[in-house]
Each structure stands twice: as structure tokens, then as C-alpha cells.
Amino acid sequence: MEKVTTDICIVGGGPVGLFAVFEAGLLKMKCHVVDALPVVGGQLSEIYPKKPIYDIPGFPEILAGDLVKNLEKQIAPFHPTFTLGERVDGLEKLEDGSFILRTSAGSEIACKVVVIAGGLGSFEPRKPSIDKLEQYEDKGVVYMVRDPEQFRDKHVLIAGGGDSALDWTIYLAGICKEVTLVHRGSTFRGAPESAAKVLSMAEEGQIKLILKSNVTEVHGEDTLEAVTVMVDNANPYKVDVDYFIPLFGLVPKLGPIEDWGLTLDKNAIAVNTLDYSTNVRGIYAIGDINTYPGKLKLILCGFHEAALMAQSAYNIIYPDKKFVLKYTTVNGIQEI
Amino acid sequence: MKDAINIFVEQENGERIELEAPLDMNLSVMEVLKANEFPVQAVCGGMAICATCHVEVLQGEDLPEMSDDEAYMLESLPHATDSSRLSCQLRIEPELDGLVVRIMPEA
Numbered sequence: 182m183e184k185v186t187t188d189i190c191i192v193g194g195g196p197v198g199l200f201a202v203f204e205a206g207l208l209k210m211k212c213h214v215v216d217a218l219p220v221v222g223g224q225l226s227e228i229y230p231k232k233p234i235y236d237i238p239g240f241p242e243i244l245a246g247d248l249v250k251n252l253e254k255q256i257a258p259f260h261p262t263f264t265l266g267e268r269v270d271g272l273e274k275l276e277d278g279s280f281i282l283r284t285s286a287g288s289e290i291a292c293k294v295v296v297i298a299g300g301l302g303s304f305e306p307r308k309p310s311i312d313k314l315e316q317y318e319d320k321g322v323v324y325m326v327r328d329p330e331q332f333r334d335k336h337v338l339i340a341g342g343g344d345s346a347l348d349w350t351i352y353l354a355g356i357c358k359e360v361t362l363v364h365r366g367s368t369f370r371g372a373p374e375s376a377a378k379v380l381s382m383a384e385e386g387q388i389k390l391i392l393k394s395n396v397t398e399v400h401g402e403d404t405l406e407a408v409t410v411m412v413d414n415a416n417p418y419k420v421d422v423d424y425f426i427p428l429f430g431l432v433p434k435l436g437p438i439e440d441w442g443l444t445l446d447k448n449a450i451a452v453n454t455l456d457y458s459t460n461v462r463g464i465y466a467i468g469d470i471n472t473y474p475g476k477l478k479l480i481l482c483g484f485h486e487a488a489l490m491a492q493s494a495y496n497i498i499y500p501d502k503k504f505v506l507k508y509t510t511v512n513g514i515q516e517i
Numbered sequence: 518m519k520d521a522i523n524i525f526v527e528q529e530n531g532e533r534i535e536l537e538a539p540l541d542m543n544l545s546v547m548e549v550l551k552a553n554e555f556p557v558q559a560v561c562g563g564m565a566i567c568a569t570c571h572v573e574v575l576q577g578e579d580l581p582e583m584s585d586d587e588a589y590m591l592e593s594l595p596h597a598t599d600s601s602r603l604s605c606q607l608r609i610e611p612e613l614d615g616l617v618v619r620i621m622p623e624a
Contacts, residue, residue, distance in 0.1 A: 228566060301560055301567070309595035310622070343593040370585075370592045395595065430593035432623075433560050433567050448558065478562060 182287040185262060187213040188498050190282050190292035192269050192438075195223025197468030197483030198298035199252040204491035206259025207507065209517050210498055213290055214261055215282070217268035222249035223300045236481060248480075258516045264288050268303055270437045278463055278497075294463050294494045297450060298483070299470040301433035309340065309427050314399055321405025322425050326353075332424055334358045338408055340396050341428035342366050347375035349428065354388050361389040361420060363396055363410055399425065435470075446472050456493030457486045463497055465490045522614035526555060527575055533617060538609045546572070546618065547605035555620060563605040565590055569623055570604040571597065576617035581608060596621065 189205050191198045194216035202212040220226050222245075230246035237243055243251075267284035272295065274280055282290045306324035308314065314322060326332075326349050337357045339350050342364040350362045362379065369376035383390035391410055397417065398409035408425050411417045435448060444451040444460040449472035452458060457465050467490050468483035476482075495504050520540055525533040538549045547570040550557045558569035565586040571594060574580065580602065583591070587606045591597045601621065607613065 228564060307568075307593070307595070340595070341593065343589065365595065365597070366592065370588055427595070429595050430568075430590070432569070448560070 183264065184289050184291075185213050185264070186291045187211050187262070188292060189213070189294045189296055189494060190215065190280070190290045191296045191298055192282070193223060193298035193300055193468070193470070194218070194221035194263065194265070195298060195300045195468065196225055196248060196252055196480050197300075197487055198223070198296070199249070199256055200484050201296055201298055201467060201487040201490065202256040202259055202261045203252075204487045205494065206256065206261075206517055207509070207514075208491055208495045208504075209515070210294075210491070210494065211517060212259065212261045213264070213292065215264045215267060215269050215284060215288075215290065217266070217285075217303050219266040221253065221263065221265070222246070225249050234480070236479065238481060258514050260517065264290070268436065272441045274461070274463070280463065293498050294465070296490060296494070297438060297459075297464065297466040297470055298468045298487075299435075299438060299466075300468060302438070302448075302470065303434065303436040304431035305434040305436060306427075307429040307432045309396065309429060311396060311399055317399055317401060317405040317425070320403065321401060321423060322399065322427070324427060326426065329353060329356055332357050335423040336421060337361070337424045337426060338363060338396070338410075338420060338422045339426045339428060340364070341430075342369050342371065343428065343430055344371040344375065345430075346428040347371045347379050349426065350388060351375065351378055351382065354382060359389070361391065361422070363391045363394050365393070365395055367392050396425065396427070438470075449476075455489075457490045458493060465494065519611070519614075522609065522611060522616075524549065524609075524613060524616040524618070525576075526550070527617055527619045538613075540609060540611065542609075544609045545605050546607040546609065546613070546616070547603075549609065550604060550620070557604065557620060558623065559605060561605075565603050565606055568594055568603060571621040571623075572602055572604045572618040573598055573621055574600045574602055574616065574618055576615065577613065579612035581606070581610075 188210040189212045191214045194214045225245035233242045267286045271283040279293045333356050336359045338361040340363045354360045382388045394412045396408050397411045400407045407419045407421045409417050450466035452466050452471045454473045457467050467486040469478045521537050527533050547559050560569045561567040568590050587603050
């Protein structure tokens with residue numbers, strides 16, 4: 182938890198967010214970068230660090246991970262600061278036109294300009310489509326195990342067949358009164374050791390395992406009391422539970438950004454291609470998270486968007502100064 | 518040798534919409550669906566990590582084998598069926614001619 186004051190707060194530390202630090206730095210604007218992941222680089226670090234990219238101008242081939250390293254080196258002279266492993270949840274616009282961003286861990290970033298470079302968005306739990314499921318959220322339905330102690334001596338039903346469903350079934354079996362795992366398939370593709378362990382625990386009666394089944398209904402007066410499990414699409418029966426934990430992986434969503442009053446178009450933020458500004462003055466969106474006619478989700482387009490954003494943000498941060506385009510070949514890099 | 522194949526998208530009312538898919542552009546079924554403005558989000562762009570291009574194959578043989586990534590992703594989808602695929606992982610090849618898919622809702 183920290184308090185930071187900066188010129189520009191960049192939400193998202195992927196390649197485009199990092200390059201925005203560079204373009205802002207050339208214009209002497211200080212940047213703070215926030216990312217929900219514990220490392221910078223976004224998808225490039227998290228999903229495909231070892232994949233070669235072939236369409237970065239000037240690099241016939243570069244590994245995604247190396248591109249991130251180069252970008253970090255490129256922006257180092259501008260001394261950006263970072264809050265990593267925290268998701269930006271709240272945005273408040275103050276009367277003077279500046280902003281305060283709040284993160285999931287309670288950090289606060291005060292800034293004059295917000296640049297959303299959120300890429301795919303943040304990864305949120307995938308929710309199964311079960312009627313009235315949302316009604317019981319945090320009243321017995323949870324999508325993530327944060328504190329296993331919450332489930333001590335309770336009846337818990339986990340749904341899913343991936344690694345996290347297997348791992349939590351094994352772990353919670355030692356804490357809960359009863360753990361039931363409901364899986365759509367008849368086999369598990371997850372880590373073979375975990376799958377074998379779950380099967381043997383079921384044989385020994387330490388857990389209940391219901392294969393080829395789905396949870397189709399949730400019941401309870403105020404809090405969750407039972408769920409209906411449908412076996413083989415035919416035989417529904419009710420199981421009394423205190424908690425239902427659907428673990429169906431993560432899906433990229435816009436997340437809290439959805440509630441910031443920005444104009445959205447099909448899960449992306451609509452921007453003006455003049456400067457990649459959103460409908461809220463002082464908030465820009467660049468890279469994969471924005472949309473406009475002709476949008477291409479390419480890193481190189483995001484870089485271009487960062488440059489245009491920076492000259493527009495300059496007018497907000499230095500309203501009395503006139504923007505003059507400066508070339509790095511003439512001026513070099515001035516540390517800030 | 519043909520330079521395009523035809524694939525079909527079955528609508529809710531059972532009607533099948535025919536799409537022409539060129540063979541020479543290294544496209545995936547997801548890209549053909551998007552190009553034809555079907556409501557396929559394909560958030561991740563084809564890396565088999567988001568499952569927002571999930572389809573059910575109603576008719577089609579000789580489909581490419583599933584990669585571990587795709588199988589793992591489908592495994593985690595609550596409403597996937599035995600004939601579910603991620604359309605981003607289906608390359609347009611001559612073998613896919615006559616493929617019929619149904620676009621699955623997002624979970």
C-alpha cells in the first residue's frame with residue numbers, strides 16, 4: 182500500500198504501457214505504472230515470453246521477453262515508478278480535473294492524466310451460466326479461494342476439472358467437513374499427479390467425486406444451502422452445501438474499468454484517433470484495449486498511439502506551454 | 518485444386534449460413550467468422566487462452582488434433598460439449614470443406 186503523486190498514471194505495464202513512459206518522458210512528464218501482474222510486460226511476459234515477434238520495425242525477429250527487456254532499458258532514463266501485483270479498482274475525478282486511482286491493495290495514485298493501456302483487460306474468474314448464481318455471490322458462492330480457513334468444517338462443493346479444481350480439492354479435503362468435486366468430463370487433463378491423487382482420495386472416501394456432471398441449480402433462502410447436480414444430463418439430485426466454488430479458469434475482462442463512465446464498444450474503450458483520448462478529458466486509452474474504425478490490435482499500432490497520446494497529454498499537464506516536436510537524433514534523451 | 522472452401526454457421530433457428538474461406542491466407546475458422554461479422558469476441562487473438570471463440574462442430578471430419586492448450590481450455594469451460602473446439606485453433610485447410618459449426622455463447 183503506497184501513495185504516489187505523478188503526472189501520468191499508466192494502467193497496464195505491457196509493451197504499449199511501457200513505451201508510453203518513453204514518449205511521455207521525452208516531453209518531461211513523469212509516469213507511474215500499475216499492473217495487476219507481479220511483473221511488467223503483460224501478455225508478453227505472462228503468456229508468450231519465448232515466442233518470436235516479427236513485426237516490430239527494425240527487428241526482423243525478437244523474442245517477446247527480449248522486447249520487454251529492451252523497453253525497460255529504453256525507459257530507464259525517465260525513472261518511472263511501478264505498483265505491481267495490484268489491480269486498479271477505483272477512479273475518482275477531482276474538481277481540478279486531476280485524478281485519484283485506487284488499487285485492490287489500497288494504494289493511491291494522484292495524477293493529472295490517466296492512460297489506460299490494459300491490453301486484454303484483467304483476468305477474472307469465468308462464471309458458469311447458472312440461474313440466480315450471482316444472487317449467492319459471497320453468500321456461499323465464491324470463485325476464488327483466498328482464505329482456506331473460511332471453509333473449515335464446512336460442506337464444500339467444487340466444480341471444474343482443471344489444475345486449480347484438483348489442487349483445491351486436495352487441499353480443502355484436509356480442512357472441510359466434506360468436499361465434493363463435480364467434473365463435466367470423465368477424465369482429468371490436469372497435472373497427472375494431482376488427478377491420480379484426487380481419484381485415490383475418492384476411492385478412499387476422503388472426498389466425493391461426481392464425474393460426467395454439471396451443477397445446474399443453486400438453492401437457498403438468503404445464503405446458499407444446496408445445489409442441484411445433473412449427472413449425465415439426466416439425473417438431477419440435490420446436494421446440501423455451505424459453499425459452492427466454481428473453478429473454471431480465468432477469462433480476460435475489462436474489469437472495474439467498465440464502471441469509469443467511459444464510452445465502450447464491444448468490450449473495448451472507444452477513442453478519438455486524433456489523440457486516443459476517451460470521452461472523459463484527461464483519460465486516454467492505447468493499445469489492445471481501445472477501439473476505433475480501422476483498429477488493428479498490433480504492438481506497433483499501440484506504439485504509435487502512445488506517441489500521439491503523449492503530445493495531447495502534454496497540453497493538459499503543461500497548459501501554458503506550447504508543444505514542440507523534438508527529435509531524439511537532435512536532442513538525445515534528457516533524463517528526468 | 519480449389520482456392521477456397523465453404524464452411525457453414527448454423528443459426529439458432531437451424532438455418533445454415535454459408536461462408537467462403539480462402540485457402541491461401543493461412544486463416545483460422547475464428548478469423549473467417551470475425552471477418553464475416555459473427556459475434557465472436559476472440560479476445561486473445563488466437564492464442565487459445567480466452568475461449569471466447571468457442572464453437573461446437575456439428576459436422577466435420579479430419580479436424581486437426583487438439584493441442585494441449587486447447588484441450589485444457591475446453592476442459593475448463595463449464596458448457597463445453599464433446600464436439601466443442603476453439604475456432605482459432607482450426608486452420609482453414611481443404612479437409613475442412615463443408616464444416617458446420619454453431620457459435621457457443623460465452624460462459
